[in-house]
Amino acid sequence: RSCSCHWIIGLIEKIWLRCIRNLNNVYLSTDSHLNPHFGIYGRNNQGKTNILEGIYFALNGSGVDQRGLTAFIQKGQKGAFTQLQFTKETGDYIISGALDEKTKKSLSINKKRCRSFKEIQPYLIGQYISVDTIRIFKDSSEARRKDLDRFCCFYDKSYAHNLSQYERALKQRNRLIKQQCAIQDLQVWDQLCVDVAPKIVQFRINMMKQLVEKMNTLLTEVPVEDLTAIEGTYEYQSINPESADEYAEVYRQALQDRTPKDMQIGFTTVGPQRDDIHLKTQNQWIVQFS
Numbered sequence: 227r228s229c230s231c232h233w234i235i236g237l238i239e240k241i242w243l244r245c246i247r248n249l250n251n252v253y254l255s256t257d258s259h260l261n262p263h264f265g266i267y268g269r270n271n272q273g274k275t276n277i278l279e280g281i282y283f284a285l286n287g288s289g290v291d292q293r294g295l296t297a298f299i300q301k302g303q304k305g306a307f308t309q310l311q312f313t314k315e316t317g318d319y320i321i322s323g324a325l326d327e328k329t330k331k332s333l334s335i336n337k338k339r340c341r342s343f344k345e346i347q348p349y350l351i352g353q354y355i356s357v358d359t360i361r362i363f364k365d366s367s368e369a370r371r372k373d374l375d376r377f378c379c380f381y382d383k384s385y386a387h388n389l390s391q392y393e394r395a396l397k398q399r400n401r402l403i404k405q406q407c408a409i410q411d412l413q414v415w416d417q418l419c420v421d422v423a424p425k426i427v428q429f430r431i432n433m434m435k436q437l438v439e440k441m442n443t444l445l446t447e448v449p450v451e452d453l454t455a456i457e458g459t460y461e462y463q464s465i466n467p468e469s470a471d472e473y474a475e476v477y478r479q480a481l482q483d484r485t486p487k488d489m490q491i492g493f494t495t496v497g498p499q500r501d502d503i504h505l506k507t508q509n510q511w512i513v514q515f516s
Contacts, residue, residue, distance in 0.1 A: 237312040237313065237314065237350060238256055238264075238281070238310050238311070238312050238350075239255065239256055239257075239311050239312050239313060240253070240254065240255050240256070240309075240310070240311035241253070241254040241255075241256070241277070241280075241281060241308075241309070241310055241311075242254075242307075242308065242309040242310075243276075243277060243280040243307070243308050243309075244306065244307040244308070245299060245300040245303040245305065245306045245307065246276055246279070246280045246283075246298060246299070246300060246306045246307075246308065247273065247276040247279075247297075247298065247299075247300055248272075248273045248276060248300065249273050249276050249277070249280070249300070250300070252273075252277065254277070266278075278290075278354060279298070279354070280306075280308040281308065281310065281352060282352055282354045283295075283298065283306075283308055283323055283325070284308040284309070284310050284321050284322075284323040284333075284352075285310070285321070285343070285346055285350060285351065285352030286343055286352060287323070287331050287333065287343035290354045295325055295329045295331075296329055298325060299325060299327065303327075304326065304327045305324060305325055305326040305327060306324070306325045307322070307323070307324045307325075308322075308323050308324075309321065309322045309323075310350075312349075312350060314349065319335060319336055319349055319350075320335070320336055320337075321333070321334075321335055321346060321349070321350070322334045322335075322337075331343075333345075333346070335349065344379065344386070347376070347379050347380045347386070348380070348383060351376070351377075351380040367463075367500075367501070367502035367503075370502060370503050371498075371499070371501065371502070371503070374430060374433070374434070374503055375389060375430075377433065377437075378429055378430060378433050381433070382429065385425075385426070385429050388422050388425045388426055388429075389426060391418065391422050392418075392419060392422045392423060392426055392497075392498065392499075393499075395415045395418040395419050395422070396415075396419060396494060396497065396499060398415050399412055399415040399416070399419065399494055400492070400493045400494055402415070403488050403489055403492060403493065403494065404492045404493075406489060409485055412485065416478070416481050416482075419477075419481065419497060420474055420477055420478045420481070423473070423474070423477055423497055423498050424470065424473045424474045424477070426498045427460075427462075427470070427473060427498055427501070428470050428473075430460060430498070430501075430503070431460045431470065434458045434460055434503060435458065437458065438456055438457065438458035438505075441456045441505075442455055442456055453507055453508070454508075455507065456505055456506070456507050457505070457506040457507070458503070458504070458505055458506070459503065459504045459505075459506060460501065460502075460503055461501060461502045461503065461504065462501055463496070463500035463501055463502065464480060464484070464495060464496040464500060465477060465480045465496060477496070477497065480496045481494075481496060481497075484496050
C-alpha cells in the first residue's frame with residue numbers, strides 16, 4: 227500500500243487527541259527539545275492528516291477545509307477534544323480545545339478559559355501546509371488578508387490591538403450606514419478609522435517586505451528551476467496614495483467621497499479591509515499560474 231509522512235515543525239512537545247474523526251484516543255510525545263521536526267509515517271487513510279487537523283483546531287478554532295466542524299467529531303460521539311503542551315521562555319503551557327455536538331467551541335490556556343482563539347497567537351501560531359496551501363494565492367483577497375493579519379498579530383501585539391480597534395470602528399460605521407444615519411453621525415468612527423488604518427497598512431507593507439526577503443534568501447539555499455526571484459506587492463483598493471505618509475489624508479478624503487455610495491450599498495467600500503496582497507515572479511502574478 228501507499229505510505230506517506232506528515233511533519234510537525236515547531237515547539238509542541240506533547241499532543242493529546244480524542245474523538246477526532248477516526249482517532250479514538252491518541253497521545254504523542256514529539257521530543258521537540260531534541261529535534262524541532264517530528265514526522266508521522268504510515269499507510270494512507272489511517273489518520274495522519276487528522277492529527278494535523280486536530281492540532282490546527284486547537285490553535286485556530288477552525289478546520290483546514292470546507293467540510294465544516296461537524297465532520298470533525300468522530301461519528302457517534304458527542305464531542306471532540308485536543309490538547310497541546312509546549313514550553314517557551316516564559317514558562318510551560320497547555321492549550322486545550324473542545325468541540326461539542328452543536329459545534330460550540332471552548333478553549334483554555336493552563337486551565338484559564340479564553341474568550342477567543344486569537345488569545346493563543348502570542349503563545350503559539352499554527353499553520354497547516356499542504357498541497358492545498360496554494361489556495362492562499364487562489365482564494366479571495368479577504369482570505370489573503372486574513373492570513374497576513376494572523377501572521378502580523380503573532381509578531382506584534384500592537385498590531386493585534388490596532389486591528390481590533392479598526393474592526394470595531396468599521397463595524398459601528400457599517401451599522402450606522404445600514405440605518406441610513408446622518409453623515410455627521412459617522413464622523414467619530416471615520417476619525418478612529420483614519421487614526422488606526424495607516425498603522426495597519428504600514429505594518430502589513432513592512433511585514434510583506436520581510437517575508438519576500440526571506441523567500442528570496444530561501445531560493446538561494448534551495449534553488450527552484452526557472453525561479454530566480456519573488457516580488458511582493460501590496461495593493462490599495464479605491465485609493466492611490468503616493469506614499470505611506472500621505473495615506474491618512476487620502477483615506478480620509480476617500481471615506482468622505484464614498485459615503486453616499488456606501489449608504490446605497492450598506493457597507494464601507496474603502497480601507498485596509500478592502501486591500502489585497504500579491505506575489506509576483508518572472509513578471510507574472512503567482513495567482514495566474516498557481
